[in-house]
Amino acid sequence: MTDTQANKNSLSKEASLSKSLFLGNIIEENLSPYPKLEGEERETLQMVLDSVDKFMEPRAEDYDAYDEKGEQPEEYINSLKELGLFALIIPEEHGGIGFSNRSYSRAVQQISRYDGSTSLTIGAHSSIGIRGLLLFGSDEQKKKYLPKLASGEMIGAYCLTEPGSGSDAASIKTTAVRDSDGNWILNGEKIWITNGPFAEFFTVFAKTDSEGGKLSAFIVERSFEGVSTGPKEDKMGIRASGTSSVIFSDAKIPAANLLGEEGKGFKIAMAVLNSGRTGLGGGCVGGMKRCIKLASRQAKDRKQFGQSISEFGLIKSKISQMTVDCFAAESIVNLVAYYSDSGVEDYSVEAAISKIFATEALWKTSNEALQIAGGNGFMKEYPYERIVRDCRIFMIFEGTNEILRLYVALSGMKQAGEYLKEIGKSGANIFNDPIKGFGTLRGYANKKFTQLTSLGRERLEFVPDELREEADIFEQYTLEFSRITEVLLKRHGKNIIGKQFASNRIANIAIDLTVGLAVLSRVATMIATAGKESESVQQAIAIAKIFSQQAKRRMNQKVRRIERNEDDARKALSDFIVSEGEYPWDTI
Ligand SMILES: Cc1cc2nc3c(=O)[nH]c(=O)nc-3n(C[C@H](O)[C@H](O)[C@H](O)COP(=O)(O)OP(=O)(O)OC[C@H]3O[C@@H](n4cnc5c(N)ncnc54)[C@H](O)[C@@H]3O)c2cc1C
Structure with missing residues (x-):
């Protein structure tokens, strides 16, 4: 049995990893082992990746010209059709390649390493254009349209x-x-x-x-x-x-x-966007890998003050952060695609989290790659300025990151609120007795952690000793997260919908917890399957440690800001500026 099969067997299809965090639960069976693509599909994917490399790698100058002109020539689109790139997610019985979401996301990743516009042409077709037909179409509709959509006769x-x-x-x-x-x-x-x-x-x-x-x-x-x-x-x-x-x-x-x-x-509109998110996520990961390749080579080759700029701490800090963000984005995007492929019923919050995290990670990464290139980064002769321009849209379309943050916070809190209401009805009346009701969500939730710690927390079993300290962070903050969810729900009830400052904090904690757990899961599985001796696994362990500590600091700040913040002053300031219609101060 492959890892992937083993994982599928134990996967909980009813529970959402991210939504459960709001209740103080970590659904361990949905994290371990981290999924790996095996068998025939992996071979087909490798063939597609190779043909993408062969076709796209020599065309760098063409992509600059298409960008300048604002158009992909018809012959170019025809070549994409011949390569079969419009057929990626269409089932074989309808003339397609029949990729799972994981393979599809990986293929889009490869395309994005060369050109964002090509990736979008393919992605808009597969991720959202035809997905409604695949998910909701009748047999007749599929028979009629899918073969033409696979060949590219119809885009x-x-x-x-x-x-x-x-x-x-x-x-x-x-x-x-x-x-x-x-x-x-x-x-x-x-x-x-x-x-x-x-x-x-x-x-x-x-x-x-x-x-x-x-x-x-x-x-x-x-x-x-x-x-x-x-x-x-x-x-x-x-x-x-x-x-x-x-x-x-x-x-x-x-x-x-x-x-x-x-x-x-x-x-249907929302289901399509939800199911298509891993395509966009894959595109972001591909863009980041390209930036890291460019930046690491540039940092080594460029000499200032008599040495490679890669020797300077400030450049090291950028390259390491780009790598941590890319690894984290890849970990969550692939996990969400796996949930989608495995029939997990509700992965919409995880999918929104993967879109927010991956698009913002790409934005930061591309900006840092440009910065490392210095003045060259700003010149059209070099690839950086186009990469930065190309990736800006990802935070806007297929649901803006603001709307998705609200979605993450409110969907998670809705479920938590339903539990609270249920408990309220059954007589515990937690709303009238905050002290007695404190920690109710945690007490009520069906615990999934397995071993109780001396601190009263329960421990994730899949995490090896090397990552125990990091696992502690996510265990502790999951409980803290359910506590503040409960505090906010008791304080605001249904009015939480209008509390966007608070929702934003909740969403950001949910993002750090979910992405951090995906990283831990991936690295734990790497250790279990490859051992911890190799440099590559050692560096992956370091990534997990860096991400966890950074996430801890962010989450700690968000938790503290729930009670002590400047929200009212910031709202009033924004209202003032909007009513003025401009910045009203000057120094003269
Ligand atoms: C290049 C490009 C390609 C696109 N492709 C497609 C496509 O193929 N198909 C398609 O249907 N659409 C497409 N779109 C549209 C895209 O999905 C929308 O631009 C996006 O959904 C945002 O809508 P909007 O631009 O009207 O912004 P608005 O909804 O007007 O939002 C403006 C700002 O306000 C924020 N905001 C809005 N409501 C709230 C709220 N309740 N709380 C807090 N903040 C809020 C937003 O986050 C944003 O920052 C594309 C857009 C672009 C630019």
């Missing part, structure tokens, strides 16, 4: 955003009304649609105001009457990828092209 796009509706996705105005034949008439405009200029297959969300819900999803072909696209947008980054509006003017959509159930469009 997919995902159409949710509108001029008046970005983060507030439920407020879209595009309408779909049934005509007398049962077909649908679509009217409205979608904006900033990736692949919009050349996609033939659009997953479109529109208002149907059905009994079961306000939105529905549709499969729309470019060839349908009344469908058109606007001019290509001129963008800051990922400039070569195509972005445009998609317009529906009395567009006629056959009844058979309703995707999933009528009225379930919002659920």
